Amino acid sequence: MDQNGDLVATMDVLCPMHVHLDCVGRIVHAGPTLAKLYPDGDLIGQRFLEAFELNRPHGVSSMECLLQVQGKKLHLKKRSDPQTGLKGVLMPHGDGAIVNLSFGISILDAVREYELNARDFAATDLTIEMLYLVEAKSAAMEASRKLNQRLQGAKIAAEEQAYTDTLTGLKNxxxxxxxxxxxxxxxxxxxxxxxxxxxxxxxxxxxxxxxxxxxxxxxxxxxxxxxxxxxxxxxxxxxxxxxxxxxxxxxxxxxxxxxxxxxxxxxxxxxxxxxxxxxxxxxxxxxxxxxxxxxxxxxxxxxxxxxxxxxxxxxxxxxxxxxxxxxxxxxxxx
Structure with a gap:
């Protein structure tokens, strides 16, 4: 594998939601997690600003403008449905650029929408920890819900027993x-x-x-x-x-x-x-x-x-x- 191939493989592991842009801003490669957002495979070959709507910084309409906002946080969203909100940062690379993307606060919706799991994120991504916490919280809430149901059922049964004549089953x-x-x-x-x-x-x-x-x-x-x-x-x-x-x-x-x-x-x-x-x-x-x-x-x-x-x-x-x-x-x- 050549040096460029090594970089692509490395980026796919470390930044599974990145894209490589060529000199005119066309997407030539997408990380495996980002590719899941486009199951029909229609991301490759699109211009970055045609696939994603850049909300901030304002006024970015070309690859030249994109390169001028290198290192700054990008606020964008998919143009195709569902229009998932994303965060990103761009750095020049060779004749083009690499843009690393993330879901930001929309992560939970994205996980449900695209059926993502821990393997879709870098091992060091704090998103994984958050997903584990959310899963643990969901499990705890479900256990709490079931416990409350049992307690409520026991309370109703106790109240019913307190108001019932045990011999005849009538009220007392x-x-x-x-x-x-x-x-x-x-x-x-x-x-x-x-x-x-x-x-x-x-x-x-x-x-x-x-x-x-x-x-x-x-x-x-x-x-x-x-x-x-x-x-x-x-x-x-x-x-x-x-x-x-x-x-x-x-x-x-x-x-x-x-x-x-x-x-x-x-x-x-x-x-x-x-x-x-x-x-x-x-x-x-x-x-x-x-x-x-x-x-x-x-x-x-x-x-x-x-x-x-x-x-x-x-x-x-x-x-x-x-x-x-x-x-x-x-x-x-x-």
Whole structure:
């Protein structure tokens, strides 16, 4: 290989984004990385100022002018798409010149656009270090994103568990205490059914807690089947449940829902070689959406209606009326 060939090979390793210009500014050789910016191979033979638009210094329009800005930083970009921005410096060489180019701050876009990697840069180029840092940062960010997703998932699962009754899968009292005040605050009208089981203690005492758990799961299914997706079904005590019928304040509709619940709850539940049978009493209170309503008063009204159902012989429902407030509290455990 002659001396000129040795120089070309050396420059391709040390400055893989350089170009050799002849005496009239025509490109006669391009480094391997720069050649990747022109995959069709149409760079060789073009005049340098036809292939690249020189933005600074201004007024450079010929090879003679280029030679006058030797050693100065050149700000330029490709004329062909994509019009990647470049930095450069020119030094005379023989009858022509050598221009060494780099991507500058557009390096990350260029790496993606032209699918470049570390082998496309000189081993001592700080670009390689930056690419490694970017890759490490990307890996760290991806790991952080996945960790955040897992943490968020764990948080959601923990919150869901905190608001869920583990036996029945219904919402628990904590969930109801969170939901009801917000529905009242948002003046959302709804009907509230307070459901209490009759004779449940007898099932627990005679057949055991496993039988009682089976009955509670049966009741939970009845309540879910009697509600819609935007309704709220909660187990708020041992054998007490609350059903919030969102947007429904019609007493007849709430009565029919209560009748269905009472009928389905009374269906015997098979347990081993026997049947477990309970009934349900229901108290109904209605929130019409009025501003300033009290959740405590609403629950107290439902309790009063439930007490009236118990007093009337159980397995029935009662719609709250103001005169029921004089009935007084009563422990409602069968």
């Amino acid at each position: 009292r904590r969930a109801l205490d969170y939901i009801l005040p917000r529905m009242v605050e948002e003046t959302t009208p709804f009907g509230l059914l307070h459901v209490d089981l009759d004779f449940f203690k007898e099932v627990n005492d005679t057949k055991g807690h496993a039988a009682g758990d089976l009955v509670l799961q049966h009741v939970a299914k009845v309540l879910v089947d009697s509600s819609r997706d935007d309704d709220v079904v909660a187990r708020v005590g041992g054998d007490e449940f609350v059903l919030v019928i969102n947007g429904t304040t019609d007493a007849d509709v709430l009565g029919r829902i209560s009748q269905r619940i009472i009928k389905e709850v009374e269906r015997p539940v098979p347990y081993k070689d026997s049947l477990c049978q309970v009934s349900a009493s229901v108290g109904i209170a209605i929130h019409t959406g009025e501003v300033g309503a009290s959740v405590d008063q609403l629950m107290a009204d439902a309790d009063a209606a439930l007490y009236a159902s118990k007093h009337d012989g159980r397995a029935t429902f009662t719609l709250f009326t103001p005169d029921l407030r004089d009935s007084g509290p009563l422990a409602l455990h069968s």
